[in-house]
Amino acid sequence: KQEVTQIPAALSVPEGENLVLNCSFTDSAIYNLQWFRQDPGKGLTSLLLIQSSQREQTSGRLNASLDKSSGRSTLYIAASQPGDSATYLCAVFNAGGTSYGKLTFGQGTILTVHP
């Protein structure tokens, strides 16, 4: 059974800091990994998707890396801004027919960026 863990559970930083969010998963037989952002009471916004054959993806100030063999991914946020405050969720899509349409999520990291 796939389990996804995110560390830290919460993070509070001053504006301008570079920060790293961590995600680990127990079953390395994944098809891809997605990072999402969720604002309070809202749906999920996809930030980055990394295929299992890739090592990293970048979008603007965001960079996500994937080490499939060790079951880890990191989301790096450069020059954080107050608008980055949200919950960040990591989710994996397992390979195999029993995993149709199923993302397994971590519990999320609640990020607060102070002005």
Add this chain to the structure above:
Amino acid sequence: KAGVTQTPRYLIKTRGQQVTLSCSPISGHRSVSWYQQTPGQGLQFLFEYFSETQRNKGNFPGRFSGRQFSNSRSEMNVSTLELGDSALYLCASSDIAGGPSYEQYFGPGTRLTVT
């Protein structure tokens, strides 16, 4: 393209009642997945539909059911509501036919409150 839409956005129901939630995927997407999000359990997979067929189901009681129509719109139904069913229900669509990414795009969710 328009994003994933969910209706209604908010619902208040009484224990014992039933409820139907609707999800319209991104145009062209044929896979629709449903998730329940609660503060205690986080995001949990309910089921996935593709071309009107349920291909995968999470670990939820039979009170939770769903269906998909020929235009890929999907509904989920919860019968005999319990207080513990209060949650944010999210649906996501995916363009499986468009390539192997299986990236999921989420709607804004339906907030269900059971009193």
